[in-house]
Amino acid sequence: MDLQLKNIGHQYGDLDVVRGIDLDIPRGKIICIVGPSGCGKSTLLRLIGGLERPIEGQVLQVGTPPADSINPLTFVFQDFALLPWRTVEGNISLVLEDHGLSGKEMEAVISDVLARTNLSDFRKALPKQLSGGMKQRVAIARALAVRPAVMLMDEPLSALDSQTRELLIDDLVTLWTREPFTAVYVTHNLNEAVRLGHSIVVLSRRPGEIREIVNIELPLADRTLGNHQLEEHQKRLWQIMREEALAADQELIDD
Amino acid sequence: MTEPAERQKLVDFRGGGFVPRSNRWIGLLIFVAILIAVEIGTRTGFITSLTLPIPSDVFATFVELWRSGLLWKHLVPSITRLIVGALFGVSIGITVGILIGLFSIVRAGLAPVIAAIFPIPKIALLPLFVIWFGIDEGSKYALIAFGTFTPTVVATYGAVDNVDRSLIRMGQSFSLTWLSIVRKIVLPGAMPGILSGLRISLAIAIILLVAAEMLGAEYGIGAYILEAGSLYDLERLFVGVAILSILGVTVSAAINWVESRLLNWRV
Numbered sequence: 217m218d219l220q221l222k223n224i225g226h227q228y229g230d231l232d233v234v235r236g237i238d239l240d241i242p243r244g245k246i247i248c249i250v251g252p253s254g255c256g257k258s259t260l261l262r263l264i265g266g267l268e269r270p271i272e273g274q275v276l277q278v279g280t281p282p283a284d285s286i287n288p289l290t291f292v293f294q295d296f297a298l299l300p301w302r303t304v305e306g307n308i309s310l311v312l313e314d315h316g317l318s319g320k321e322m323e324a325v326i327s328d329v330l331a332r333t334n335l336s337d338f339r340k341a342l343p344k345q346l347s348g349g350m351k352q353r354v355a356i357a358r359a360l361a362v363r364p365a366v367m368l369m370d371e372p373l374s375a376l377d378s379q380t381r382e383l384l385i386d387d388l389v390t391l392w393t394r395e396p397f398t399a400v401y402v403t404h405n406l407n408e409a410v411r412l413g414h415s416i417v418v419l420s421r422r423p424g425e426i427r428e429i430v431n432i433e434l435p436l437a438d439r440t441l442g443n444h445q446l447e448e449h450q451k452r453l454w455q456i457m458r459e460e461a462l463a464a465d466q467e468l469i470d471d
Numbered sequence: 472m473t474e475p476a477e478r479q480k481l482v483d484f485r486g487g488g489f490v491p492r493s494n495r496w497i498g499l500l501i502f503v504a505i506l507i508a509v510e511i512g513t514r515t516g517f518i519t520s521l522t523l524p525i526p527s528d529v530f531a532t533f534v535e536l537w538r539s540g541l542l543w544k545h546l547v548p549s550i551t552r553l554i555v556g557a558l559f560g561v562s563i564g565i566t567v568g569i570l571i572g573l574f575s576i577v578r579a580g581l582a583p584v585i586a587a588i589f590p591i592p593k594i595a596l597l598p599l600f601v602i603w604f605g606i607d608e609g610s611k612y613a614l615i616a617f618g619t620f621t622p623t624v625v626a627t628y629g630a631v632d633n634v635d636r637s638l639i640r641m642g643q644s645f646s647l648t649w650l651s652i653v654r655k656i657v658l659p660g661a662m663p664g665i666l667s668g669l670r671i672s673l674a675i676a677i678i679l680l681v682a683a684e685m686l687g688a689e690y691g692i693g694a695y696i697l698e699a700g701s702l703y704d705l706e707r708l709f710v711g712v713a714i715l716s717i718l719g720v721t722v723s724a725a726i727n728w729v730e731s732r733l734l735n736w737r738v
């Protein structure tokens with residue numbers, strides 16, 4: 217299943233948040249969306265995921281999601297959004313419980329995703345016992361459990377320190393390399409974008425419009441820390457974004 | 472040429488304090504100290520027998536009450552009233568509170584009504600309840616139920632309002648059913664607020680229990696205290712008061728226990 221955004225525009229009252237977004241999200245690719253803070257990245261992701269209705273334009277599903285997909289459009293949130301009163305496995309079973317899986321099937325799914333995210337030893341832990349990186353791993357495991365057709369990731373690593381972020385980037389690359397998934401990955405961190413994105417969409421400041429789309433051919437697995445080609449890309453992205461970020465930074469907030 | 476050795480000194484410690492530490496022995500110690508002081512004061516005549524009874528006499532009276540079997544005769548109806556009344560009030564209160572929290576229409580309709588009846592001293596309504604529910608147990612149950620109902624409602628819908636919206640959004644993003652979101656996200660998320668509301672409701676329940684029993688009951692802690700008071704029997708009065716405060720402490724300990732079981736996920 218692919219996704220297509222057709223001329224998406226959205227406002228909150230008088231506030232124009234995003235405007236005229238046309239974008240294809242092809243199967244098996246990670247699309248990164250970068251842009252200065254407040255430019256409507258999270259809003260765009262909520263529109264794509266059906267948590268809000270766009271005022272203008274449409275989000276289209278092209279083709280049907282795979283039959284075994286429990287929740288085709290699945291979010292990974294910046295603040296993890298784990299239920300603090302459920303254990304790691306409880307948080308994962310939460311999203312499976314409403315879908316008529318037998319206990320055995322559920323157990324198999326949970327063991328599988330925990331193994332893929334290296335969390336098998338933390339099954340019975342409560343979120344309060346986990347570090348930020350571990351919490352986000354649980355959230356990623358939970359997202360994988362519902363076999364999404366498209367993962368919608370809203371700054372998933374922004375709440376983490378930079379070492380943990382490196383580890384999780386590696387994890388995501390490994391996950392993708394083993395079994396390519398489709399993702400829209402929102403971030404304001406250009407390094408994350410060049411490490412993970414097959415294409416990188418740069419948004420302007422609010423109202424967010426597409427400034428440029430940068431494609432990176434280098435396979436994810438070869439994008440090591442300090443790779444020269446990536447640094448060139450990152451530099452170029454920064455040149456595009458710099459003015460926008462500066463202008464966005466100097467805007468008065470009047471709400 | 473060597474430099475003269477500089478003077479060395481430990482850096483002054485200025486952190487510490489401002490952290491509540493549990494130390495239950497001190498509380499007990501003060502309690503015992505007060506008892507001993509009163510005991511000595513009353514025995515030496517420094518405190519007249521009209522002011523306070525001798526603590527050991529109060530204890531003897533309590534033992535006597537226990538031996539004679541009258542203790543249970545008073546305690547059982549009181550506790551029954553407390554449990555029945557509070558059970559009605561709290562369960563209806565939680566239900567209504569959740570409905571107010573979940574549905575804007577219910578909120579628009581009921582929140583003002585609740586706000587209007589909240590400040591009424593429920594004891595003022597006892598005569599009315601006697602007419603409605605009868606002079607016997609009915610009016611007492613109703614009074615306690617009504618008295619626990621309002622604070623429970625207010626605490627519950629406040630707690631539902633405070634459930635982390637991002638968790639609810641998460642539930643929706645995984646296409647959980649509405650009922651699942653309420654059962655698995657809203658309710659557990661509101662539990663801390665509901666339990667702390669329960670603490671207040673149950674304290675109010677004990678106060679109302681005594682008031683109701685003072686206004687018309689043959690047996691019950693309230694009746695016992697009233698009778699002792701009208702005879703100016705200080706020993707029995709204090710036995711009654713001590714039983715009430717033990718009852719209060721027990722209820723509070725029970726809530727602590729429930730909290731530690733149910734809310735062990737809190738940081």
Ligand SMILES: Nc1ncnc2c1ncn2[C@@H]1O[C@H](COP(=O)(O)OP(=O)(O)O)[C@@H](O)[C@H]1O
Pocket residue numbers: 228231233251252253254255256257258259260
């Ligand atoms: N639910 C909402 N109601 C009103 N304004 C909103 C809402 N959500 C976001 N906004 C506004 O829309 C703009 C874009 O927000 P957002 O999409 O969160 O930006 P980003 O994720 O790129 O930082 C911000 O100015 C924000 O204040």
Ligand SMILES: [Mg+2]
Pocket residue numbers: 257258259371
């Ligand atoms: Mg955002």
